[in-house]
Amino acid sequence: MSDDSGLPDGVERRTFGGRERLSTRGAQVYGEPVDADGWRAWDAGRSKLGAMLELGMDTGLVGGESVLYLGAASGTTVSHVADFAGPTYAVEFAPRPVRDLVGVAEDRDNLFPLLKDARDPESYAHVVEAGIDCLVMDVATRGQATVAVRNRQFLADDGRLLMAVKARSEDVTADPDDVFDGVVAELDSAYELLETARLDRFHADHLGIVARPK
Amino acid sequence: MTDAWFAGADPDDPESGATRVRTGRAPAPADWPAEAVDAGFAADETDYYAKLRSATLAAASEAVAERERADDVQLAHAVRAMDDAERTANELAERVVEWAGTLYGDVPRGLDGVRDIAARDPKTAAEERVVSYATRAVDLLDERDDLRSFIEERAPTAAPNLAEMAGPVLAARLIALAGGLEPLAKKPSGTVQVLGAEDALFAHLKGRATSPKHGVIFTHEYVRGTRPQDRGSAARAFAGKLSIAARIDHYSGDYRPELHAELADRMETIRARADEGADE
Numbered sequence: 001m002s003d004d005s006g007l008p009d010g011v012e013r014r015t016f017g018g019r020e021r022l023s024t025r026g027a028q029v030y031g032e033p034v035d036a037d038g039w040r041a042w043d044a045g046r047s048k049l050g051a052m053l054e055l056g057m058d059t060g061l062v063g064g065e066s067v068l069y070l071g072a073a074s075g076t077t078v079s080h081v082a083d084f085a086g087p088t089y090a091v092e093f094a095p096r097p098v099r100d101l102v103g104v105a106e107d108r109d110n111l112f113p114l115l116k117d118a119r120d121p122e123s124y125a126h127v128v129e130a131g132i133d134c135l136v137m138d139v140a141t142r143g144q145a146t147v148a149v150r151n152r153q154f155l156a157d158d159g160r161l162l163m164a165v166k167a168r169s170e171d172v173t174a175d176p177d178d179v180f181d182g183v184v185a186e187l188d189s190a191y192e193l194l195e196t197a198r199l200d201r202f203h204a205d206h207l208g209i210v211a212r213p214k
Numbered sequence: 215m216t217d218a219w220f221a222g223a224d225p226d227d228p229e230s231g232a233t234r235v236r237t238g239r240a241p242a243p244a245d246w247p248a249e250a251v252d253a254g255f256a257a258d259e260t261d262y263y264a265k266l267r268s269a270t271l272a273a274a275s276e277a278v279a280e281r282e283r284a285d286d287v288q289l290a291h292a293v294r295a296m297d298d299a300e301r302t303a304n305e306l307a308e309r310v311v312e313w314a315g316t317l318y319g320d321v322p323r324g325l326d327g328v329r330d331i332a333a334r335d336p337k338t339a340a341e342e343r344v345v346s347y348a349t350r351a352v353d354l355l356d357e358r359d360d361l362r363s364f365i366e367e368r369a370p371t372a373a374p375n376l377a378e379m380a381g382p383v384l385a386a387r388l389i390a391l392a393g394g395l396e397p398l399a400k401k402p403s404g405t406v407q408v409l410g411a412e413d414a415l416f417a418h419l420k421g422r423a424t425s426p427k428h429g430v431i432f433t434h435e436y437v438r439g440t441r442p443q444d445r446g447s448a449a450r451a452f453a454g455k456l457s458i459a460a461r462i463d464h465y466s467g468d469y470r471p472e473l474h475a476e477l478a479d480r481m482e483t484i485r486a487r488a489d490e491g492a493d494e
Contacts, residue, residue, distance in 0.1 A: 095277065095278045096278075096282070098277070099278045101274070102275050102278065105271055105274075109264070109267060110267075111267075112267060113270055113274040114274065115236075115273070115277040115278065122239050122240060123239055125217075125239070125241065125243045126217045126218055126235075126238040126239060126240035126246075127219045127238070127246070127270065128243050129243055129244070129245060129247055130244050131245065153242055172416060173419045173420055173421075
């Protein structure tokens with residue numbers, strides 16, 4: 001078996017179709033390859049968090065932690081997160097993808113779907129517990145940094161923010177580097193940055209960020 | 215008193231919890247699992263998460279179903295389906311006319327030709343195929359007409375002011391492009407003005423072109439029927455009233471005749487410029 005160091009428990013590199021890929025164990029969701037032992041491939045090209053793990057970023061994830069996932073969409077990535085994490089709160093604003101997200105959650109005991117707006121944390125603070133270990137930000141909207149700052153209150157003091165910034169969501173015309181500088185500067189009010197890396201190998205014009213609350 | 219979602223909810227009834235999940239709010243999160251156990255809502259943490267799961271699943275399913283049944287969502291799907299049916303029918307028609315031309319001497323052009331072919335009595339195997347194919351195209355055209363009637367019937371209930379001002383089909387198109395009546399109501403009128411002209415808008419933002427004057431609202435007589443040099447003004451005035459109409463439809467839903475009179479007035483003023491120009 002290959003080097004799984006740096007990966008949380010419950011995430012392994014396994015061989016699918018002759019190629020080594022990340023995988024987690026759980027019910028199949030989107031037609032991804034599944035091996036004989038029930039592990040299913042986690043496509044880094046379809047998942048920003050998958051790309052961050054694939055690129056070896058130090059996410060601090062160990063497995064079993066509580067997670068607040070903002071921008072869960074139809075649940076592609078969050079299904080893998082729920083496979084290795086503990087209680088996983090999945091927030092998504094658009095009704096159509098939540099229809100699929102509910103289907104993903106029905107197959108998992110620890111995944112809680114919420115049709116809520118991540119820009120308005122008070123609308124789900126009565127459901128999501130305090131002291132979350134890991135806040136995952138995958139919202140494709142303008143003002144991604146503001147959303148991260150507003151949701152700081154859910155995070156434990158030693159928790160982690162894992163964020164994928166999509167340059168084109170902030171400003172289609174600006175240079176991605178300028179957009180990333182702006183986001184990083186705004187995060188600085190609430191977070192200490194631990195690591196950043198471009199995800200271009202998997203996702204064009206995206207920046208992966210690992211941070212912890214100040 | 216706590217703001218927790220389980221406060222006041224019946225532990226044995228996921229529905230009551232679901233309602234609280236949907237409508238509740240709290241200024242800040244707290245250690246809800248521990249509070250729930252202390253309050254006797256759950257036996258232990260495992261039990262709490264099981265109850266939370268039932269409540270969130272029920273809340274999300276209900277909210278999605280409610281949202282997707284809504285009239286504006288139905289309108290958006292209907293108008294997209296209508297466009298699909300028309301585009302596909304035209305594509306089939308092209309083939310039918312082309313093919314029938316090799317079998318019959320007298321084939322009218324376009325969609326008339328298709329209806330004509332579909333009504334014929336085939337005599338050979340090839341004619342049978344072409345007539346059958348034409349029948350599919352005609353069915354699609356009928357479906358398009360049915361979809362249009364459906365939109366014309368539904369739009370005035372879903373968005374009375376918008377449908378009156380833009381016409382039912384354009385109203386449905388605007389709703390579809392914006393992603394719903396609520397998103398449309400929240401858009402500034404400058405955005406409404408160029409909905410459907412995204413390619414031109416992004417070319418402009420990249421500095422490659424002038425800003426588009428109008429998007430899909432061009433199909434309305436108020437814009438198309440105004441002379442080119444006044445179309446920008448007409449589109450701006452029209453979009454301004456359209457976004458007010460969308461807001462009234464979304465937030466209150468009652469019909470406001472004065473809004474339509476104001477727009478008619480404004481349009482008259484803009485169009486009067488053409489006459490003044492002619493007098494000079």
